[in-house]
Structure formats: C-alpha cells, structure tokens
Amino acid sequence: MSQQQVRSDYSILFRSLQVKSVTLRNRIVVPPMVTKRDITGPDGIQWYTRLARGGAGLVIVEATPVDWFASGLSAGKLRKLVDAVHQEGAAIAIQLLSVPFGFSVALQDLSRMDIERIRAYYATAARECQNAGFDGVEPHGAHGNVLNQFFSLLRNLRQDDYGGALPNRMRLGREIVQGIRDEVDEEFLILYRHTPREDGGYTIDDSIAFARALVDDGVDIMDISPASDKEPADLAAPIKQAVDCPVIAVNDMDDPERAVATLQDNRADLIAIGRGLIADSEWPRKVSEGRLDEVVKCLKCDEKCHGNLSKGLPIECVQWAEPDP
Numbered sequence: 001m002s003q004q005q006v007r008s009d010y011s012i013l014f015r016s017l018q019v020k021s022v023t024l025r026n027r028i029v030v031p032p033m034v035t036k037r038d039i040t041g042p043d044g045i046q047w048y049t050r051l052a053r054g055g056a057g058l059v060i061v062e063a064t065p066v067d068w069f070a071s072g073l074s075a076g077k078l079r080k081l082v083d084a085v086h087q088e089g090a091a092i093a094i095q096l097l098s099v100p101f102g103f104s105v106a107l108q109d110l111s112r113m114d115i116e117r118i119r120a121y122y123a124t125a126a127r128e129c130q131n132a133g134f135d136g137v138e139p140h141g142a143h144g145n146v147l148n149q150f151f152s153l154l155r156n157l158r159q160d161d162y163g164g165a166l167p168n169r170m171r172l173g174r175e176i177v178q179g180i181r182d183e184v185d186e187e188f189l190i191l192y193r194h195t196p197r198e199d200g201g202y203t204i205d206d207s208i209a210f211a212r213a214l215v216d217d218g219v220d221i222m223d224i225s226p227a228s229d230k231e232p233a234d235l236a237a238p239i240k241q242a243v244d245c246p247v248i249a250v251n252d253m254d255d256p257e258r259a260v261a262t263l264q265d266n267r268a269d270l271i272a273i274g275r276g277l278i279a280d281s282e283w284p285r286k287v288s289e290g291r292l293d294e295v296v297k298c299l300k301c302d303e304k305c306h307g308n309l310s311k312g313l314p315i316e317c318v319q320w321a322e323p324d325p
C-alpha cells in the first residue's frame with residue numbers, strides 16, 4: 001500500500017483518548033483563541049458551543065487573565081459555558097494568562113510579593129475553574145507571555161533564584177503548576193502551553209528538561225505551540241519523545257493529511273486546529289464522514305481573526321456568509 005493510501009485513512013484522528021478520568025472523543029483540539037466575546041454571556045457561549053458541536057474532542061477556551069478571578073469572575077459565571085460545551089460531547093479546559101504586571105514591567109522589577117501574587121492568582125483561578133466544571137486549566141507559558149519570558153535568558157535578567165541558571169528560569173512555571181495541583185483534585189487536568197525555540201534565549205534541550213519537570217510536577221498534557229504561525233508544528237516531536245504524557249501539536253493542522261501524518265508518525269497525540277475551525281467548525285465531522293470537499297478551507301488571510309483581534313473586534317472569518325453564524 002502506498003504512503004498516500006495509508007495517509008488518506010483518517011480514522012487515527014477519531015480514536016478516543018483517555019487522560020485520567022477525562023475521555024476525549026477524538027484527537028482534535030480547539031486551541032485557545034481570544035475571541036473578543038464575553039465568555040460568560042450568550043455571544044461567547046454560542047461561539048464555543050458551535051465549535052464543540054462541530055465535533056472537536058477538546059475545547060480550550062481563550063487566554064483568560066488570572067486576575068479576573070480576583071475581580072469578579074467566578075465558577076457560577078462560567079458554568080453555563082462549561083455545561084453547553086459538555087452537552088455537545090466535548091471536554092473543556094481554559095487557558096489562564098498572567099497579565100497583571102504584563103509587558104510594561106520588566107521581569108527583574110517584579111518583587112517576591114508580585115511573584116507570590118501571580119502564583120496565588122493561578123491557584124485561585126484553577127480552583128474556580130474546577131468548581132465551574134471545567135476538565136482542566138492551561139497556564140499560558142508560550143508566545144513570549146510572562147511565564148515564557150521567565151524561561152528566556154533574553155528576557156529574564158533576574159539575579160535571584162528566578163533568573164540565571166535553567167532550574168531558576170523553570171521555577172515560576174513549575175511553582176504555578178505545583179500550586180494548582182495542590183489546589184485541585186488529582187483527576188483535574190493541568191495542561192501547559194510552551195514554545196520550544198532555538199533563538200528565544202533557550203534551546204530545545206532546555207524545553208525538553210522543562211517539559212519533563214512540569215510533568216513531574218503534575219502536568220497532564222503538554223501543548224506545544226510555535227512562536228508564530230509562520231513556524232512549523234514539528235516542535236512537538238522532540239517533546240513527545242521526551243515525556244510520558246499526551247502532547248498537542250498546532251499550526252496549519254487543518255490539512256487532514258498533515259494531521260494524520262503527525263499522529264501516525266508519533267510526533268504528537270493530539271492536533272489543534274485554530275483558524276481552520278473558525279473557518280469551518282464542522283471540520284471534524286466532515287472529515288470523519290469523508291466529506292472533505294465540503295470543508296470550508298481556511299485561507300490563512302488572517303483578515304478577520306487576527307485582523308479583528310488587533311482592532312479589538314470580535315473575531316470572525318471572511319468566508320462566513322453571515323457576519324456571525
């Protein structure tokens with residue numbers, strides 16, 4: 001049988017995956033994407049319900065600042081979203097982002113108390129998310145965000161035990177995971193999104209060491225996301241080889257052949273499709289039923305997803321017939 005024939009059998013994408021007590025119905029993940037919609041209101045809930053209804057196995061809700069949980073966001077307000085996604089048969093996690101000090105304050109100016117506050121915010125946020133019924137949380141440690149900056153020699157110039165040597169640069173990410181694990185049930189999933197790089201102030205070997213440590217600390221799924229959508233998704237493979245937990249690969253995975261090849265070659269356990277699922281949330285169902293010609297393919301124009309995001313507008317897709325289906 002030729003390679004092509006083997007590859008056009010898409011069934012590997014639709015094998016379920018058990019992670020602790022959570023069953024993912026297939027290998028397709030909605031990666032976190034800021035929608036500029038209120039995730040506690042009808043608009044946001046409708047957005048995520050549509051994605052779940054399209055057939056994805058795991059929906060990761062967009063980057064949500066941890067400090068929002070200290071200023072009013074609560075389990076009660078998130079429960080409707082969680083129930084709606086579960087109702088459609090998908091598991092649901094939420095990405096947690098640290099922005100209180102954000103990009104305006106240099107890492108070396110963060111005090112011990114600031115760091116303690118970030119850790120406490122993460123633990124509180126995770127507890128609320130568990131109470132809301134989420135299956136897991138994902139600290140955002142990728143794409144140059146705060147936790148990623150702590151890991152990078154280029155961005156982290158601290159002289160204390162949060163900077164310098166690799167174990168120090170891993171410290172905050174690890175402590176956050178440990179803090180969450182102490183706060184939630186053993187069965188509650190912790191994902192971690194990380195960007196392996198060679199040129200970001202650390203090496204792929206550093207990322208491997210970090211991933212191993214995070215898994216020791218209680219991470220259940222490593223979400224490996226390149227720094228930009230211009231980079232290949234192959235960065236998941238070295239992490240997949242190094243850790244004993246499921247790994248997500250992302251970036252242009254909406255080509256079913258590429259998605260299948262990634263799983264078949266054991267370069268990842270799960271594939272995430274971002275813009276492709278914005279263009280057509282029914283991608284999973286259509287591919288599973290062999291209706292490939294019906295898939296509305298993402299044009300990678302970024303006009304109304306990234307484009308709207310940069311204008312502060314709710315994200316959409318140029319291919320939608322209606323502004324908001």
Ligand SMILES: Cc1cc2nc3c(=O)[nH]c(=O)nc-3n(C[C@H](O)[C@H](O)[C@H](O)COP(=O)(O)O)c2cc1C
Nearest residue numbers: 031032033034062063250251252273274275305306
């Ligand atoms: C509109 C938009 C918002 C995004 N927001 C986030 C985010 O909140 N957190 C994150 O880690 N990545 C975010 N991303 C990156 C995606 O999760 C994903 O990694 C990226 O789009 C590449 O996958 P794709 O080629 O399938 O679109 C965003 C991407 C888009 C298009």
